[in-house]
């Protein structure tokens with residue numbers, strides 16, 4: 001067992017200006033945060049209002065902030081890589097650094113940016129859309145968030161303590177085995193993903209139960225907003241896909257820590273077993289992150305076209321079809337394994353088939369806009385930008401699915417361009433659309449348009465400038481994960497263009513961030529609770545919604561429930577006589593989810609460095625937290641009617 | 655107020671004194687039980703992945719022993735009997751609980767725990783004997799897969815034991831209430847689930863191992 005880790009120069013990563021820069025900025029930012037919190041005496045507020053909250057709206061906001069920060073970190077990684085590739089024979093990053101950066105970039109973007117961003121949108125919108133007062137298990141929801149948070153912390157810590165992982169975001173053995181990869185970086189990767197993965201499974205279960213069991217009376221499944229359907233499909237995918245990743249990572253960790261032979265070259269191990277399991281999770285994972293984006297586009301397109309979504313039933317059917325088929329396509333990630341023509345044909349066909357329901361959705365969005373009164377607001381811009389983008393991404397996916405052709409495309413820049421087109425054009429565009437759309441509901445003010453527009457155009461145009469050249473580079477033979485290339489390959493111009501595009505996207509991100517800061521001070525207040533003339537129940541509430549959401553649970557009589565209520569009011573149909581207010585049952589805040597997840601972090605950190613005492617302490621604390629919860633019978637309370645009345649009155653409602 | 659009963663999964667229309675009670679006014683124990691079923695489905699996928707790994711690797715014995723050489727028929731038969739019996743007594747516990755027989759509930763839970771501990775004891779002994787002979791995790795891919803699959807089940811059972819003890823204490827303190835009843839029910843689901851998984855381990859790992 002390697003025990004050189006006690007040596008300080010190994011422990012703290014040294015010898016690189018980038019790392020020293022990171023060290024300094026981490027220390028400075030931490031001191032600044034502590035100073036501000038102390039100066040304004042905000043520690044108690046932070047603990048009471050945020051760290052211990054079980055309110056889905058606040059948890060959603062925390063997920064979103066974390067996702068934006070991780071988008072920044074992942075984005076910086078991307079710009080570093082693009083700078084290194086801007087010219088042939090660049091000497092900006094060394095090979096080892098390049099390896100670490102593409103690994104952390106990929107891992108962060110998928111697991112610590114896309115995942116929390118979808119969880120943010122789910123948390124913020126789902127309970128409000130279905131007329132519920134919280135998710136099914138609010139305490140578990142807080143655990144999910146903190147497990148994600150501490151998983152992400154553990155992962156990011158690797159940059160300054162011990163060294164980052166460098167075997168790619170897929171972490172394939174045998175490269176990721178201790179034979180070839182001694183350092184703690186891979187351990188960080190495995191444990192960070194494991195910890196946040198537990199949180200993800202819990203979120204999947206939580207939202208599955210919430211959507212099936214907590215809908216307001218009258219909201220049948222076929223009256224749910226499409227975002228709810230999308231999240232239901234995503235939850236099913238999480239529940240059945242994430243355990244496979246858990247196993248793959250655990251076995252690799254056992255190989256590394258206990259010297260087992262699951263995926264080693266010696267002792268009878270089989271590395272392809274890992275690769276199969278990774279993608280049995282990995283392909284559903286790409287749909288886990290993109291389906292909620294589809295859901296958001298459905299809401300946004302319907303709202304801003306002033307119409308019901310076209311082809312609702314076919315939208316639901318295609319979501320479900322995608323969810324099921326996505327379990328049967330994983331092998332397209334390694335056609336080159338050489339499983340034989342039968343197997344490759346099966347997976348090529350299943351992959352092509354999955355493009356059909358995706359196409360159905362695109363046509364439905366277009367048909368919804370057709371003849372509608374389209375308002376091109378900021379969220380709608382992202383939706384409009386998404387459609388051509390995803391059409392190209394889907395088409396290149398189908399090209400990749402042609403197994404014999406994939407022997408050419410595989411692991412080339414063509415593949416890189418494909419999945420960025422689907423992940424950025426699909427997921428990131430979708431989450432930003434959702435952020436602009438629900439922002440007033442979260443904070444009670446709108447995001448300013450001018451900055452947002454600049455952000456959109458720089459990001460959108462920058463995207464094409466960055467990635468279209470990469471398709472061509474792929475055709476020209478440039479492979480992924482190379483840190484430099486010689487002159488004379490004919491790749492130089494296209495690479496330079498691509499780098500320019502990347503910086504345009506970076507500028508777009510800065511505009512978005514600046515717009516947020518500007519709007520915090522000068523953003524237009526949302527006094528009606530319904531700034532977009534929305535169709536679904538969240539817009540029936542004031543912005544931001546009171547912490548119990550609905551003083552009275554609404555009764556739903558049709559799809560687009562809030563729209564119907566508004567129409568009925570216009571026609572003079574009086575809302576049915578309202579019930580008396582009743583005390584509302586709410587879960588109590590708790591600090592335990594935070595401490596529990598912190599304990600996992602401690603245990604994980606111990607395992608990274610083989611400091612087993614720390615691991616034992618961490619797990620003992622985990623056990624203590626679980627037991628304390630089991631014996632805790634004081635977990636909820638009632639909000640008295642008076643207080644509800646007062647809160648409602650403060651919003652000018654009764 | 656008209657309450658639509660649209661689909662199978664809609665609210666359970668709980669009524670108190672003829673008046674409909676909103677779910678959010680009142681935490682519904684069925685919610686927990688439903689959620690736990692979903693968790694079990696997810697846990698089943700975890701075991702399925704481990705079984706798949708075992709199926710792929712069980713012939714990869716490298717320089718180590720084969721399944722036939724190390725599996726001890728009396729040992730694993732005893733383990734199986736203990737766990738199956740404990741599942742039966744766990745069923746008796748919930749049955750007594752339904753009939754409001756607090757004494758029997760406690761007694762059957764204690765019996766369940768004893769059988770669970772015996773099972774764990776035998777398993778630990780099996781693992782210890784084999785590793786003492788030098789057949790450890792790092793001997794071969796087959797043994798890595800064996801220890802991990804069976805050990806994961808063993809960890810689940812150990813966790814179940816701790817959890818059941820915690821709930822038993824609560825039953826001793828509070829008797830059968832809506833909350834303790836829910837907890838007993840959920841832990842019993844977990845216990846039966848582990849029993850089902852063991853049946854697969856018994857056939858796929860042990861029986862196939864000694865016969866193959």
Ligand code: HEM
Pocket residue numbers: 170286287289290332333334351352354355358393394395396397398400401402406409410411415418419422423426427
């Ligand atoms: C129309 C549907 C799609 C089809 C037919 C498709 C097809 C494919 C194929 C065949 C590959 C493997 C190529 C290779 O490795 O040589 C691939 C890779 C990939 N796709 Fe897609 N895809 C589709 C949609 C998506 C979506 C929606 C996402 C994400 C939101 C996505 C993300 C990815 C990623 C991340 C990879 C590669 C990851 C890696 O190797 O590191 N794809 N796709």
Ligand SMILES: [Cu+2]
Pocket residue numbers: 282283286329330332333
């Ligand atoms: Cu795929």
